[in-house]
Amino acid sequence: MGEDALVCLVTGATTGIGLATAEGLARSGAHVILGARTAAKGEAARERIAKATGSEQLEVAVADLSVQAEVRRLAEEVARAHPRLDVLVNNAGLIAHRRDVTADGIETTWAVNHLAPFLLTNLLRDLLVASAPARVVTVASDAHGRAHLDMDDLEFTRRRYAPMTVYGHSKLANILFTVELARRLEGTGVTANCLHPGVVASEFGTRSGGLFSLGWRVIKPFVLSPERGADTSIYLATSPEVAGVTGRYFYRRRPVEPSRQSTDAGLARRLWDESERMTGLVTAPG
Numbered sequence: 524m525g526e527d528a529l530v531c532l533v534t535g536a537t538t539g540i541g542l543a544t545a546e547g548l549a550r551s552g553a554h555v556i557l558g559a560r561t562a563a564k565g566e567a568a569r570e571r572i573a574k575a576t577g578s579e580q581l582e583v584a585v586a587d588l589s590v591q592a593e594v595r596r597l598a599e600e601v602a603r604a605h606p607r608l609d610v611l612v613n614n615a616g617l618i619a620h621r622r623d624v625t626a627d628g629i630e631t632t633w634a635v636n637h638l639a640p641f642l643l644t645n646l647l648r649d650l651l652v653a654s655a656p657a658r659v660v661t662v663a664s665d666a667h668g669r670a671h672l673d674m675d676d677l678e679f680t681r682r683r684y685a686p687m688t689v690y691g692h693s694k695l696a697n698i699l700f701t702v703e704l705a706r707r708l709e710g711t712g713v714t715a716n717c718l719h720p721g722v723v724a725s726e727f728g729t730r731s732g733g734l735f736s737l738g739w740r741v742i743k744p745f746v747l748s749p750e751r752g753a754d755t756s757i758y759l760a761t762s763p764e765v766a767g768v769t770g771r772y773f774y775r776r777r778p779v780e781p782s783r784q785s786t787d788a789g790l791a792r793r794l795w796d797e798s799e800r801m802t803g804l805v806t807a808p809g
Contacts, residue, residue: 655712
């Protein structure tokens with residue numbers, strides 16, 4: 524690993540936006556840790572990126588992010604193997620076509636899309652702070668704009684389970700997490716931003732099943748390529764233009780205003796406290 528190379532961890536780096544983000548970072552000269560659900564998918568992504576970029580600064584880190592014990596193991600392995608971490612890109616996410624729960628008994632979309640990045644970021648916080656200037660980039664979505672966070676029903680046990688509603692709910696949580704994370708990181712040299720990548724052609728929607736997958740296949744030819752969708756993630760991870768910017772929501776490299784609820788500081792703190800409870804995480808007083 525080159526001494527000056529950025530060390531970047533990208534979750535969900537085996538397909539779609541995550542793969543394109545990892546490739547873009549590798550092309551820029553970064554040492555990229557490819558977060559993968561399985562070793563086979565991770566190695567396939569590593570080989571593809573190596574062939575496309577000529578980079579030898581690639582490694583695979585395997586973890587099922589729906590399982591909190593594996594998130595913890597991932598954080599431990601990254602911290603043990605690397606004296607610094609310059610960029611964490613919380614990219615992994617899913618849309619589930621029906622309600623299911625993880626091995627921890629948590630609704631799957633909530634577990635993967637919100638609790639996993641919350642837990643992973645907090646577990647890597649000390650390493651990020653020690654590496655400052657460093658950056659946390661979280662992939663949200665404009666689907667958050669139609670969502671309403673109900674602190675009494677975060678896992679949709681009472682409300683009707685509609686895939687896009689649940690997904691938007693988790694993406695709203697991503698923005699609230701970023702707002703509160705930026706506040707807690709103030710003065711550390713670590714920034715936290717999130718983004719809407721646009722509607723991107725990937726395997727993301729086709730794996731969801733049901734009518735949603737059918738609809739996704741219909742519109743897929745008309746949406747953005749993964750490379751274009753990854754552009755803002757790469758920009759937030761590397762550009763000197765946003766070196767001091769934190770707590771913002773971006774689209775097409777520009778800060779934009781998210782929904783009113785997503786910038787509610789009081790709600791962000793309540794969500795943080797509840798997320799600590801759901802992950803068994805104890806953080807520094809906020």
